[in-house]
Amino acid sequence: MKILVTGGAGYIGSHTCIELLKENYDVVVLDNFSNSCEESLNRVQKITGKNLFFYKLDLLEGPSLHQVFEDHKIDAVIHFAGLKAVGESTTIPLKYYQNNLTGTLNLLSVMEKFNVKNLVFSSSATVYGDPATLPIKEEFPLSVTNPYGRTKLMIEEILKDLYQSDKEWNIALLRYFNPVGAHESGEIGEDPQGLPNNLMPYISQVAVGLLPRLSVFGGDYDTPDGTGVRDYIHVTDLALGHVQTLPKLVSNPGVVIYNLGTGNGFSVLEMIKGVEKASGKQISYEITDRRPGDIAACFADASKAKKELGWEATKSLEDMCNDTWNWQKKNPMGYRNHPKKD
Ligand code: NAD
Ligand code: UD1
DSSP: EEEEEEETTSSSHHHHHHHHHHOOOOOEEEEEOOOOHHHHHHHHHHHHHHOOOEOOTTTHHHHHHHHHHHHHHOOEEEOOSSSOOOHHHHHHHHHIIIIIIIHHHHHHHHHTTTOOOOEEEEEEEGGSSSOSSSOOOOTTOOOOHHHHHHHHHHHHHHHHHHHHHOOOOOEEEEEEEEEOOOTTTTOOOOEEEEEEEEHHHHHHHHHHSSSEEEEEEOOOOSTTTTTTTTTTEEEEHHHHHHHHHHHHTTOOOEEEEEEESOOOOOHHHHHHHHHHHHHSSOOOOOEEEOOOOOOOOEEEOHHHHHHOOOOOOOHHHHHHHHHHHHHHHHHHHTTTOOOOOO
């Protein structure tokens, strides 16, 4: 089977390419490098010893997209490409709507034209807003509070409408919890541009000495130690979730929705301790005000994915912290020192 991976040079996409190649799928990657670089794909090929096809292409350029489908007989698309920074989305919402919505619409039009109707879409636990109870199940009510989250929810709705109009489509909406960690080789990992927004890259940059101190956003939540609790999932487990969704897609399920999380919640202080243990470094931090828009706690009920896909996360908090640190210490500047970086 040949899989088109949009955004395949990015953090989750590159890890998914590895697992797809390991399972002998043919992989075609499309990415505009707006938040990544070609070096991640070089390393994917080095790690697996296999080649993938690659197009430097923007989903906003509809016509060039045709060429990919002319060149390859695609069986299914895994659609990662999108902008993902919540804070940034509140300052440049039009860019987020343009990129995420128009990019997806262009992709869907070309897929329809070439009769490729199997799609896995990267959604997010952000679509659950502030849940009334935990753990979060797929049928919980949906609400979003920022333009990034709204693009995810809108695309979910668009995809459901598409299926209603044409039952030949098979669409998996995968709602990720908090992806962290890196490939066990330490060759690929998360490479945020500028100051990290998310917790784990921030902690690991403090550990490696790039940043002086972590701000812990709030110490007075109604959680066991007062800091925010999240369902952190190892990016390799997440990547495997995509691979295990593909057989489900080709069984003609229509629209299916799965939480991809571990079902366990860890606090900010537990994550700090985890990285301290992995790195042998002390992480300097201070407790500051809550970050606007944050919720106290969020973790998944991931039993549906286990039952229907046979998938469950297997990597521990220790694995997540060890692999984050391994990547960070081997690549303190991410992919930046590499000459091919865009
Ligand atoms: P990422 O930024 O590392 O990867 C996204 C990739 O898409 C990048 O390589 C970027 O260059 C590419 N891209 C963006 N717009 C494009 C366009 N118009 N045309 C072509 N390529 C384009 O992000 P990630 O963390 O790997 O996330 C992948 C997907 O998963 C995103 O859709 C994101 O919203 C979603 N998601 C991520 C998280 C997370 O915490 N990382 C959580 C939930 C959902
Ligand atoms: C964030 C996004 C969410 C997105 C998810 C995955 C916000 C408000 N939410 O979720 O929409 O789906 O990333 O990309 O941005 N923290 C600190 N200090 C920091 C950074 C984070 O204390 O410097 C805390 C947060 O308050 C939170 C936890 O660490 O309790 C995790 O934060 P983060 O990694 O940003 O993920 P989320 O906020 O869960």
